[in-house]
Amino acid sequence: MSEIKEIEGGILAAEGYCAASMCVGVKPNATKRDLTMIKSEMPATVVGVFTRNKVKAAPVKWDMEVVAHGLASAVVVNTGIANAATGKQGLENCKIEAEAVAEALGVSEKEVLVGSTGVIGPQLPMDKITGGIKELAGKLVSAKDGADVAKAEAHEAALAIMTTDTQPKEIAVSFEINGVTCKIGAMCKGSGMIHPNMGTMLGYLLSDLSIDHELAQKLLRAVVERTFNMVSVDGDTSTNDTVLWLCNGLSGNEKITAATLGISLDDIDESGDTDMSTLGNEAYRTLYRALYTVCLYLAKNIAKDGEGATRLFTAKVIGAPDYETAKTLAKSVITSSLTKAAIYGRDANCGRIFCAMGYSGAEFDPDKVDITMSSKEGSITMIEQGMLPEFSEEEALKILTPDEITAVCDLHAGSFEAEAWGCDLTHEYVTINADYRS
Amino acid sequence: MSEIKEIEGGILAAEGYCAASMCVGVKPNATKRDLTMIKSEMPATVVGVFTRNKVKAAPVKWDMEVVAHGLASAVVVNTGIANAATGKQGLENCKIEAEAVAEALGVSEKEVLVGSTGVIGPQLPMDKITGGIKELAGKLVSAKDGADVAKAEAHEAALAIMTTDTQPKEIAVSFEINGVTCKIGAMCKGSGMIHPNMGTMLGYLLSDLSIDHELAQKLLRAVVERTFNMVSVDGDTSTNDTVLWLCNGLSGNEKITAATLGISLDDIDESGDTDMSTLGNEAYRTLYRALYTVCLYLAKNIAKDGEGATRLFTAKVIGAPDYETAKTLAKSVITSSLTKAAIYGRDANCGRIFCAMGYSGAEFDPDKVDITMSSKEGSITMIEQGMLPEFSEEEALKILTPDEITAVCDLHAGSFEAEAWGCDLTHEYVTINADYRS
Numbered sequence: 001m002s003e004i005k006e007i008e009g010g011i012l013a014a015e016g017y018c019a020a021s022m023c024v025g026v027k028p029n030a031t032k033r034d035l036t037m038i039k040s041e042m043p044a045t046v047v048g049v050f051t052r053n054k055v056k057a058a059p060v061k062w063d064m065e066v067v068a069h070g071l072a073s074a075v076v077v078n079t080g081i082a083n084a085a086t087g088k089q090g091l092e093n094c095k096i097e098a099e100a101v102a103e104a105l106g107v108s109e110k111e112v113l114v115g116s117t118g119v120i121g122p123q124l125p126m127d128k129i130t131g132g133i134k135e136l137a138g139k140l141v142s143a144k145d146g147a148d149v150a151k152a153e154a155h156e157a158a159l160a161i162m163t164t165d166t167q168p169k170e171i172a173v174s175f176e177i178n179g180v181t182c183k184i185g186a187m188c189k190g191s192g193m194i195h196p197n198m199g200t201m202l203g204y205l206l207s208d209l210s211i212d213h214e215l216a217q218k219l220l221r222a223v224v225e226r227t228f229n230m231v232s233v234d235g236d237t238s239t240n241d242t243v244l245w246l247c248n249g250l251s252g253n254e255k256i257t258a259a260t261l262g263i264s265l266d267d268i269d270e271s272g273d274t275d276m277s278t279l280g281n282e283a284y285r286t287l288y289r290a291l292y293t294v295c296l297y298l299a300k301n302i303a304k305d306g307e308g309a310t311r312l313f314t315a316k317v318i319g320a321p322d323y324e325t326a327k328t329l330a331k332s333v334i335t336s337s338l339t340k341a342a343i344y345g346r347d348a349n350c351g352r353i354f355c356a357m358g359y360s361g362a363e364f365d366p367d368k369v370d371i372t373m374s375s376k377e378g379s380i381t382m383i384e385q386g387m388l389p390e391f392s393e394e395e396a397l398k399i400l401t402p403d404e405i406t407a408v409c410d411l412h413a414g415s416f417e418a419e420a421w422g423c424d425l426t427h428e429y430v431t432i433n434a435d436y437r438s
Numbered sequence: 439m440s441e442i443k444e445i446e447g448g449i450l451a452a453e454g455y456c457a458a459s460m461c462v463g464v465k466p467n468a469t470k471r472d473l474t475m476i477k478s479e480m481p482a483t484v485v486g487v488f489t490r491n492k493v494k495a496a497p498v499k500w501d502m503e504v505v506a507h508g509l510a511s512a513v514v515v516n517t518g519i520a521n522a523a524t525g526k527q528g529l530e531n532c533k534i535e536a537e538a539v540a541e542a543l544g545v546s547e548k549e550v551l552v553g554s555t556g557v558i559g560p561q562l563p564m565d566k567i568t569g570g571i572k573e574l575a576g577k578l579v580s581a582k583d584g585a586d587v588a589k590a591e592a593h594e595a596a597l598a599i600m601t602t603d604t605q606p607k608e609i610a611v612s613f614e615i616n617g618v619t620c621k622i623g624a625m626c627k628g629s630g631m632i633h634p635n636m637g638t639m640l641g642y643l644l645s646d647l648s649i650d651h652e653l654a655q656k657l658l659r660a661v662v663e664r665t666f667n668m669v670s671v672d673g674d675t676s677t678n679d680t681v682l683w684l685c686n687g688l689s690g691n692e693k694i695t696a697a698t699l700g701i702s703l704d705d706i707d708e709s710g711d712t713d714m715s716t717l718g719n720e721a722y723r724t725l726y727r728a729l730y731t732v733c734l735y736l737a738k739n740i741a742k743d744g745e746g747a748t749r750l751f752t753a754k755v756i757g758a759p760d761y762e763t764a765k766t767l768a769k770s771v772i773t774s775s776l777t778k779a780a781i782y783g784r785d786a787n788c789g790r791i792f793c794a795m796g797y798s799g800a801e802f803d804p805d806k807v808d809i810t811m812s813s814k815e816g817s818i819t820m821i822e823q824g825m826l827p828e829f830s831e832e833e834a835l836k837i838l839t840p841d842e843i844t845a846v847c848d849l850h851a852g853s854f855e856a857e858a859w860g861c862d863l864t865h866e867y868v869t870i871n872a873d874y875r876s
Binding site: 056086087119239349354357364383386388425430432433434 | 492520522523524558775776782783787790793796797798800802805821823825863865867870872
């Protein structure tokens with residue numbers, strides 16, 4: 001496997017992308033940038049993973065069509081209003097947006113992705129948005145304007161798509177596929193795994209790879225299952241969740257197909273239940289690792305930046321008889337409100353973790369379970385063979401104080417493992433969500 | 439159907455039961471009563487419904503054996519320590535407790551039910567508990583000591599089994615079966631649908647009915663599915679959850695069997711998915727309604743008294759194609775942290791309810807959904823055919839202010855309906871659970 005290097009430049013790190021953002025005032029009196037546009041020099045192969053919620057926001061429906069069509073030339077994203085529960089008018093507004101972008105950039109409207117995040121219900125202020133689109137078309141910045149200028153604009157875009165996020169989330173990596181340097185630049189927003197009001201999680205991966213559409217779609221879904229789908233802030237699942245991966249081919253690599261990776265398409269388990277990091281040839285393993293690195297970084301940062309959160313909380317289940325069991329248990333632990341409140345309180349309360357395992361639905365023998373809490377301050381076993389051993393409360397408090405805490409749950413029943421990421425449940429979460437709309 | 443009359447007397451309302459409670463100091467420095475004993479004059483037919491959590495507390499395992507045996511003569515319950523994650527010693531302590539009760543009351547140890555609720559992990563202080571059992575045996579009070587004395591002692595018992603509950607939960611009803619007056623007295627504790635630390639929900643129904651064991655077991659399970667199992671405070675499920683129904687036959691009714699109710703045992707759907715209120719003859723309908731009334735009252739009061747809660751929040755799904763769909767949607771709505779936080783904030787935010795329906799897994803057409811919020815102040819439609827209509831924020835705030843709020847979600851797809859009960863998510867919930875043990 002070739003090395004995966006973390007590089008600067010965020011979403012403008014890969015070849016052939018430009019971006020700009022501005023404040024158009026989607027919400028009255030807004031001063032923060034709330035409209036972002038991205039353009040690819042060449043139509044890019046596009047794949048996506050979307051919310052499984054039955055209630056899908058209009059932009060999700062629109063983007064699913066674009067992904068089915070297979071090519072994207074531009075993206076436009078607004079914050080403030082989610083364009084969800086907006087009926088036919090909502091879908092019509094997606095079309096108007098796409099037409100405005102198509103006209104401003106000289107691309108096909110069928111190749112324009114639209115994204116929205118914010119309050120459910122209201123219609124978008126289309127005059128402001130189409131006006132903004134025209135203005136942004138003249139302001140697009142790329143690496144050709146200088147690395148520092150591009151890096152700054154990419155950072156502004158990561159800020160502009162934020163809602164209740166407190167930190168922008170961006171990353172870029174470079175790696176070699178058969179001697180050709182390729183890059184993926186990415187950003188996302190999301191600070192609850194979902195907010196019906198917020199349309200939570202929007203992720204954009206912009207790469208200069210040339211890759212087969214079906215292969216890219218399957219790879220993205222499999223990686224999302226092991227990264228974004230292993231994160232929970234509050235157990236809810238949004239109407240707007242979207243991850244899109246664009247591949248414009250401008251790195252000049254030979255088009256990647258299943259054959260060039262030494263696999264067949266059927267080898268890719270889109271459920272995420274199979275460990276796919278070790279399949280295929282070196283090119284496969286490099287590509288998989290690059291995609292996984294980007295998605296994992298963004299996913300963990302969503303968990304860490306959960307609404308009101310003060311701690312990243314990782315549940316790692318080991319010694320499981322299969323991956324499914326490990327995954328079910330890890331997700332149950334990070335989703336438990338009681339566990340999350342205990343992590344907030346630095347309360348050495350592994351009974352809650354043990355209990356959340358118990359009601360997960362997974363099969364395991366409680367009498368064999370060990371649970372160890374760890375952080376940079378050390379580690380301490382708090383459940384041993386299903387029972388509470390003696391331990392120092394003082395030591396436990398020290399270990400539970402840092403801002404990244406991991407619970408390792410060992411089933412002693414096999415060699416499979418899974419990790420899931422969440423955050424603590426705080427007073428601030430309640431404050432944010434008791435009156436989000438105001 | 440004969441009338442179901444609400445009467446006074448709590449758990450001592452039915453014939454042939456006596457009870458007492460005291461403070462033995464399960465937790466050091468405790469001043470509140472923490473040990474309760476109940477005795478039935480005659481061995482009672484006993485049935486029960488227990489937690490489905492894989493991690494079962496020792497008293498749950500013990501009581502499952504007693505229920506399988508079929509007869510109970512006494513109950514002993516402590517708060518402070520849950521006797522969960524306590525291994526073989528924990529089970530041995532259940533036996534020691536039962537033996538102490540058996541000796542003190544002259545009953546068989548196999549007919550002694552034990553209950554514990556409190557912190558997970560520590561072993562029970564057996565000297566204090568067995569000492570308390572001896573003392574309580576001399577203090578038992580029944581209706582023979584006077585209705586007011588019995589009523590007061592029953593109330594003390596309902597207080598003594600509380601943990602983070604703010605209100606005792608007790609009810610008693612009388613009804614006629616074929617001309618014979620029968621009674622059920624009941625109490626429960628629980629202020630989160632579950633607290634791994636708390637062993638949440640303990641419910642005791644004491645009746646003077648004579649009834650077939652298998653019939654009673656099936657009826658209780660079916661009713662629990664439609665009452666206690668439709669409540670959620672925080673989505674967690676305890677290691678200790680237990681509902682027990684004792685029937686000592688002292689009302690003098692002819693033994694109730696499926697035949698005397700005009701049904702067959704197979705008619706009883708223990709999943710709760712069939713409406714069973716209209717089966718059988720008048721005796722059946724009276725008995726079902728009495729049991730349902732008691733369980734529903736206790737369940738709703740658990741929701742209302744959820745940790746830190748300020749509001750009872752009911753989700754009623756109507757117009758569903760089947761009960762299963764209605765149930766799944768109603769439970770998803772009351773479990774959503776975002777919805778619960780909005781109810782706390784009196785935020786007219788039906789997008790969150792709509793979204794929680796969307797990710798429930800149930801099939802429905804979002805474009806047909808209406809959602810109406812109601813309280814004693816009136817009602818207001820906030821989602822209409824899947825979209826947000828114009829409404830007065832002022833009016834909405836008025837309607838969302840009382841302490842009982844209902845969301846009615848109409849699917850317009852059939853005639854089935856289901857109700858579920860929860861509460862709001864408050865700052866106080868986080869405070870309680872961030873440091874429960876101290």
